[in-house]
Amino acid sequence: MFKDITIGQYYPSNSILHRLDPRVKLFGVVVYIAAVFIINNLIGFIFLTIAIALLIGMSKVPLKHILKGLRFVWFLVALAIFFNLFFSDGTIIWRWWIFHMSYEGIYRAVFFAVRLIYVIVGASLLTYTTTPTTLTNGLEKVFKPLDAIHFPGHEIAMMMSIALRFIPILTEEINKITKAQLARGADFDTGGLILKARGMIPIMVPLFVSAFRRATELATAMEARCYSGGPNRTKMFPLKYEKRDKIAYIILVLYLLAAIGLRIAMDHFLTWGAV
Amino acid sequence: MIIKLEDVNYIYNPGTVEEVTAVSDANLELGGDSFTAIIGSTGSGKSTLIQMLNGLLEPASGQITYDGVPIYKKGKLNKEEKKALRQLRCRVGLVFQYPEYQLFEETVLKDVCYGPKNLGFSKEEQEEKARAALAAVGASEELFEKSPFEISGGEKRRVAIAGVLAMEPEVLILDEPTAGLDPLGKSQLLELLKKYHEEKHVAIILVSHSMEEVAQYADRVIAMSKSKIVLDGSTEDVFAHRAELEEIGLGVPEVCAFTQSIGLGDVLTVEEAAEKIMQVYGNV
Numbered sequence: 001m002f003k004d005i006t007i008g009q010y011y012p013s014n015s016i017l018h019r020l021d022p023r024v025k026l027f028g029v030v031v032y033i034a035a036v037f038i039i040n041n042l043i044g045f046i047f048l049t050i051a052i053a054l055l056i057g058m059s060k061v062p063l064k065h066i067l068k069g070l071r072f073v074w075f076l077v078a079l080a081i082f083f084n085l086f087f088s089d090g091t092i093i094w095r096w097w098i099f100h101m102s103y104e105g106i107y108r109a110v111f112f113a114v115r116l117i118y119v120i121v122g123a124s125l126l127t128y129t130t131t132p133t134t135l136t137n138g139l140e141k142v143f144k145p146l147d148a149i150h151f152p153g154h155e156i157a158m159m160m161s162i163a164l165r166f167i168p169i170l171t172e173e174i175n176k177i178t179k180a181q182l183a184r185g186a187d188f189d190t191g192g193l194i195l196k197a198r199g200m201i202p203i204m205v206p207l208f209v210s211a212f213r214r215a216t217e218l219a220t221a222m223e224a225r226c227y228s229g230g231p232n233r234t235k236m237f238p239l240k241y242e243k244r245d246k247i248a249y250i251i252l253v254l255y256l257l258a259a260i261g262l263r264i265a266m267d268h269f270l271t272w273g274a275v
Numbered sequence: 276m277i278i279k280l281e282d283v284n285y286i287y288n289p290g291t292v293e294e295v296t297a298v299s300d301a302n303l304e305l306g307g308d309s310f311t312a313i314i315g316s317t318g319s320g321k322s323t324l325i326q327m328l329n330g331l332l333e334p335a336s337g338q339i340t341y342d343g344v345p346i347y348k349k350g351k352l353n354k355e356e357k358k359a360l361r362q363l364r365c366r367v368g369l370v371f372q373y374p375e376y377q378l379f380e381e382t383v384l385k386d387v388c389y390g391p392k393n394l395g396f397s398k399e400e401q402e403e404k405a406r407a408a409l410a411a412v413g414a415s416e417e418l419f420e421k422s423p424f425e426i427s428g429g430e431k432r433r434v435a436i437a438g439v440l441a442m443e444p445e446v447l448i449l450d451e452p453t454a455g456l457d458p459l460g461k462s463q464l465l466e467l468l469k470k471y472h473e474e475k476h477v478a479i480i481l482v483s484h485s486m487e488e489v490a491q492y493a494d495r496v497i498a499m500s501k502s503k504i505v506l507d508g509s510t511e512d513v514f515a516h517r518a519e520l521e522e523i524g525l526g527v528p529e530v531c532a533f534t535q536s537i538g539l540g541d542v543l544t545v546e547e548a549a550e551k552i553m554q555v556y557g558n559v
Binding site for chain 1: 326329331354357361362364365368369370371374376377378379389390393394424438439442
C-alpha cells in the first residue's frame with residue numbers, strides 16, 4: 001500500500017545533472033517553475049515539454065521511476081481538474097445544480113493539470129539528482145544573505161533534508177507495522193471508507209510513536225557528536241562553482257528570457273490558444 | 276497443524292536489477308508438536324521464510340499446504356479466500372522482531388484483545404482470551420489497565436507476544452523474541468514459551484542467533500545459509516556438524532565446543548556437560 005515511495009528521494013547516478021552545483025539546480029528549479037507559470041499557450045508548452053524531456057534524458061533517471069513518484073500526486077491533480085472544470089465561468093455549455101462547464105473551464109482544467117504535473121516533475125528532478133547533504137549545503141548558501149535579518153537558514157535547510165531522509169525510513173516502518181498487524185488478523189481491505197480509516201489506527205499510532213522515538217534518537221546522536229548549527233561551521237566539501245555550473249547559469253537565464261519573450265510575442269500576435 | 280513446503284522459492288524485486296533470491300528450493304515439514312529452531316546468519320532468508328509460513332508473503336513458486344490444504348491459487352483472491360487467508364494468519368501466529376513497536380491501544384488489555392476482535396469474537400470472549408494470554412506470558416493483573424506505552428521494555432515485549440497468543444494459534448512463530456532483553460528476561464521468556472508449548476501442545480518455531488538458547492529449548496534445528504536450507508534434523512544431529520555450521524558463520528554452543536575440545540564428545544547444555552564430566556572424572 002505504501003510500497004516504495006520514490007518522490008523526494010535521491011536516485012544514484014553520475015549524470016551531468018547529478019554533478020551540477022546544488023545552487024545552480026535550485027536556481028534552475030525556480031526558473032523552471034517561473035517558466036511554467038509565465039507560459040500560457042500551446043506553443044509555449046511544447047517549448048516546456050522539450051526542456052523537461054531534455055532534462056529527464058540528461059538526468060539518467062528512468063522515466064518509469066519518475067512516473068512512479070507521481071502516484072501520490074494524482075489525487076491533487078484530480079482535485080484541481082474537478083474545480084476548474086465545474087466551477088469556471090465563461091461560455092457555459094452545460095449546467096447542473098451548482099456545477100457548470102464552460103469552454104474556458106475545460107481549457108483551464110487541462111492547463112492547470114499539465115502545469116501541476118510539470119512543476120512536480122521538475123522539482124522532483126532536483127531531489128532525484130541531489131543528495132540530501134548537498135541539497136542542505138546548497139540551500140544554506142542560498143539563504144546566507146538573509147543572515148542579516150536573522151533568518152535561520154542553516155536550521156531550515158537541515159530540517160528540510162532530514163524530512164526528506166525520513167521518508168524511506170518511515171515507509172519501511174509502515175510496511176513493518178502493517179505486516180505485524182496483518183499477522184494479528186487485521187483487515188485493511190473490506191469495509192467502507194470510515195471503517196477503513198478506523199482500520200488505519202493500529203498502523204498510525206505505532207508509526208507516530210516510532211517517528212518521535214527516532215527523532216529523539218537522532219537529536220541525541222547529533223548532540224553526542226557536538227552538532228550545533230551556529231556560525232563558523234566549516235565544511236568538509238565546500239561548494240565550488242565549476243565551468244559547467246557557469247554555463248548552466250547562462251543557459252537558465254537565456255531560458256527564462258525566452259519564456260518571457262514567448263509569452264509577450266504570443267500575447268501580441270496570437271490570441272488563439274491563450275489561457 | 277502440519278505446514279508443508281514443497282520447492283518453495285521467494286524472490287524480492289523480480290525482474291529488476293535489484294533482484295534477490297531470499298529463499299530457494301525450500302522443502303520442509305513444520306508444525307505438529309515440535310519446538311523447532313531456525314538458525315542462520317543475517318540475510319540468510321529466515322525472516323522471509325517465516326513470513327511465508329503464515330501467508331504474509333506469497334512464494335514466487337512452489338506450494339505451501341496447511342494440513343494438506345493449499346492457500347494460494349493462481350490469480351487474484353476472492354472475498355472468501357481473503358477471509359481464509361486472514362484466518363490462517365491467526366492459526367499460524369507470527370511474532371515479529373521487536374513486537375513491542377506494534378502496540379497501539381489505550382490499555383494493555385485492549386491491545387491484546389485486538390487479535391481476537393479481528394477474529395470476530397464477542398467482547399466477553401475477547402477479554403477472556405486476552406486475560407488467558409496475558410497470564411500465559413506472566414503479565415500481572417495490575418498491568419491490564421495501564422497504557423502499553425508506560426510499562427517497561429520487557430513488559431511491553433511480553434504484552435506484544437500475548438497479543439499473538441490471544442488468537443490461540445496452532446503454530447507459534449517467533450522472530451528473535453529475546454533480542455534486546457537482559458539475561459534474566461531472556462531465560463524467563465524462553466521458560467514461558469517452553470511451558471506454553473508443553474501445556475497447550477502448540478508447535479513453536481523460534482528464530483534465534485543464540486546457539487545456547489537453541490540447544491537448550493529446541494528439539495529440531497533448521498540451519499539456513501544464503502537462502503538455502505543446509506541442515507535440518509534433531510538438535511543433537513545438527514550440532515554434531517560443527518565444521519559445516521562454522522563455515523556458514525554459525526557455530527555450536529560454547530559448552531559443546533568445550534566438551535569436544537577435551538575429548539568428551541557432543542553435549543547440548545551445561546547440565547549435560549557437568550554430568551559427563553562427573554562420569555569421567557568424578558572418581559578421580
